[in-house]
Amino acid sequence: MGNMLNQEFVIGDVLVKPKHNQLIKNAEVITLEPLAMSMLLLLAEHQGKVIGSEELFNKLWQGRVVSDNALHRIVRQLRKAFDDTAVNPKYIRNLWGHVFLCSSYLFSQRLTVL
Numbered sequence: 628m629g630n631m632l633n634q635e636f637v638i639g640d641v642l643v644k645p646k647h648n649q650l651i652k653n654a655e656v657i658t659l660e661p662l663a664m665s666m667l668l669l670l671a672e673h674q675g676k677v678i679g680s681e682e683l684f685n686k687l688w689q690g691r692v693v694s695d696n697a698l699h700r701i702v703r704q705l706r707k708a709f710d711d712t713a714v715n716p717k718y719i720r721n722l723w724g725h726v727f728l729c730s731s732y733l734f735s736q737r738l739t740v741l
Contacts, residue, residue, distance in 0.1 A: 636671070638718070641709060643667065650708055662687055663704045670719070677722070 635644050642651040648664045650657040659667070665687055670678065680698055688697070702719060705711075711718045 643671075652708075652710075657708045658709060659682075659704065660701075663701050663708075667702050667705055675703070 633646060635642060636653060637643070639651065644651065645664055645668060648659045648661055650659065666683065669686055684693065702721065704717055706713065709718045713721065
């Protein structure tokens, strides 16, 4: 997943620490499972672009057969970490057809690599 794998970066008011699978928000350390961090890195690298669920399955689970629930669980974990909601998303949005994207506002305006 490119250069972002080793670099800390900021999304809004959240410091992302990929090496440690951690987010720092308001001085609170939030630990993500590795798949959630991988998804966040993938979304960050494709800032504001729609990423289909099939691509997410291929890149995150690398050919292993998993249900849609596995993908939805990771999205829920990221939303919770960012205090985001499906009803009024600021960071992670989904579209019909199981396509997920990261808000273009988030990454085009507020992504800073440290």
